[in-house]
Amino acid sequence: DIQMTQSPSALSASVGDRVTFTCRASQSISNYLNWYQQKPGKAPKLLIYAASTLQTGVPSRFSGSGSGTDFTLTISSLQPDDYATYYCQQSYSSPFTFGGGTKVEIK
Amino acid sequence: QVHLQESGPGLVKPSETLSLTCIVSGGATGSYYWSWIRQSPGKGLEYIGYIYYSGSTDYNPSLKSRVTISIDTSTNQFSLRLNSVTAADTAVYYCARRIYTSSFYFDYWGQGILVTVSS
Numbered sequence: 448d449i450q451m452t453q454s455p456s457a458l459s460a461s462v463g464d465r466v467t468f469t470c471r472a473s474q475s476i477s478n479y480l481n482w483y484q485q486k487p488g489k490a491p492k493l494l495i496y497a498a499s500t501l502q503t504g505v506p507s508r509f510s511g512s513g514s515g516t517d518f519t520l521t522i523s524s525l526q527p528d529d530y531a532t533y534y535c536q537q538s539y540s541s542p543f544t545f546g547g548g549t550k551v552e553i554k
Numbered sequence: 555q556v557h558l559q560e561s562g563p564g565l566v567k568p569s570e571t572l573s574l575t576c577i578v579s580g581g582a583t584g585s586y587y588w589s590w591i592r593q594s595p596g597k598g599l600e601y602i603g604y605i606y607y608s609g610s611t612d613y614n615p616s617l618k619s620r621v622t623i624s625i626d627t628s629t630n631q632f633s634l635r636l637n638s639v640t641a642a643d644t645a646v647y648y649c650a651r652r653i654y655t656s657s658f659y660f661d662y663w664g665q666g667i668l669v670t671v672s673s
Contacts, residue, residue, distance in 0.1 A: 479657050479658070489665070489666075490650075490663035490664060490665055490666050491599070491648075491663060492663075496656075497655075497656045497657035534599060536659075538658035538659060541601075541612050542615065542616070544601065545599035546598075547598050548598065
């Protein structure tokens with residue numbers, strides 16, 4: 448199985464901050480990397496697919512980059528609605544594994 | 555707008571079979587991969603498997619011996635069966651649509667259903 452490692456596991460940030468977190472795959476996955484946002488009690492919501500393509504309806508303050516084994520998700524200006532947990536997921540090969548998540552908390 | 559809704563018992567006894575159904579509305583089941591994913595505090599998000607509308611399947615090897623996913627395209631629903639459950643199978647179970655547009659991803663998810671394995 449491909450292991451997905453996210454860092455940090457949690458971070459505190461203020462509204463308006465630029466926030467970046469990372470996801471690393473245990474082997475090259477090309478650009479087969481997706482990002483999801485999850486709020487408590489809710490299902491994950493797709494933000495970005497193919498490493499950098501914004502899902503329809505997702506605000507442009509979200510962006511993704513990377514290829515191979517190292518990927519980043521950036522929120523250019525953190526908004527109150529963005530406090531959540533973010534997961535990366537590889538779709539390169541089955542089983543399609545998720546990272547452990549990065550929880551964004553209010554500073 | 556595609557909507558997915560899981561249904562099934564919230565409590566299953568150890569060694570018995572967990573059975574869940576996902577009803578798809580707002581779109582047909584054709585040409586997509588219909589998936590099950592679970593989330594437990596101990597293991598995070600875990601891919602269980604998918605079924606293509608044609609009936610072909612893919613299962614997580616860690617669960618493969620216990621899992622069956624089936625689909626009924628006439629009623630726009632698909633199902634999960636997980637047998638010989640233990641407490642480790644306690645989780646929130648999500649159904650999701652897997653789609654390909656330059657890459658594969660899960661674009662629509664159900665709200666999730668908590669299944670507890672306990673006697």
